[in-house]
Amino acid sequence: MAPKTAPKLTGTELVHADDELVHGREVAASISVTTTFRAPLPPDNTPINTDSMDFRSPERHVYSRYTQDVSTRAERVLSKINGGLALTYASGLAASYAALVYFHPKRIAITGGYHGCHNTIEVYKHSRGGDLPLIGLDDDYQPGDLCWLETPLNPTGEARDIKYYAEKAHAAGAKIIVDSTFAPPPLQYPFKWGADMVMHSGTKYFGGHSDLLCGVLIVPTEADWKTLWTHRTFLGSMMGSLESWLLLRSLRTLHLRVPRQSENAKGLARWLSQAAGGKAFDGIPAGVIDTVWHSSLQKKDGRGFEPSVQLEGGWNPTFAILLKDPEYARLLPHSLEYFVPATSLGGVESLIEQRSTVDPGADPRLVRISCGVEDLEDMKKDLRRAFREIVKPRARL
């Protein structure tokens, strides 16, 4: 299948894609918290056909569980930059649940990735009386299956081949959703490689400031969008009004933040990788780093997959390192000045965590790093100092 064309992420669109939805004189979007809207006078006594109404029009908002001003504007921008039609949700996992309800899969093909999505699948499975077999991504698919492809992967930041899994799914009569949270525009455009639906935890790069929870689903057609929107209205899983305002404000600078975060990750992963295998390098002491994972360091797989083709706009800003000792992984996040010891990713500030503190299945030596927009040399300096600190013999903290 020839790749479809992807939109180009432009600052002009991020700033102006929602211009026609502005109906006041303000320059910055106003915070709108109203849950309900003044109704227009009905034209006559004939029953109103709500099916033919577009509630996204500023004149037609009825109730904020359906639509409201600012989330509609944020969805307009998200649609434009993702090359489809976007709908926002209360969180990434609320969006994942909505995707499961939408596809109603016979089975789900999933291997690894964010543990929270596996838990959401378990909740959904429960709602079906346990009737939802799970298979591996590389098992054989059947009609009605859903391939759940997360790429790049949480926590290692390694990339998977969307085109390969899309072709495999479609050849079997199955569908594919791509969780592209780790690679927002302009890094990766999953529709270009055959995705049927794209999912993001908007909490991460779209939000970008560690201050809002949001999920996003993007679909190719108006009919798909309408179905999702109807489901969202009756699942009640829309994003909060205040969050929508934070999201719209943040989207304006996505093209400035993400490429900078991506460059920082590329530089940091390359630098750290030179100390892999326990080598001493550029002030990093010997015996600290075992392995560094990142899409930029990934070797071609047996099928010849080259991650830079699909990560066309740059490398993902989040990746992981395996330290030699779990004690180093416990101490490192708390020995840094600029990196904040915290879970999540995508914010302007760099975050670092011993992954097993939030994901019990993770190797206790694994540390995940989310690169922010600080200066790379300062990030290296901070890490260099912290590595030297954690290898010092000391009483346990």
Ligand SMILES: Cc1ncc(COP(=O)(O)O)c(C=O)c1O
């Ligand atoms: C890859 C991935 N998908 C989905 C989610 C869930 O998003 P949220 O926390 O917004 O529900 C996360 C959260 O970390 C994630 O990393």
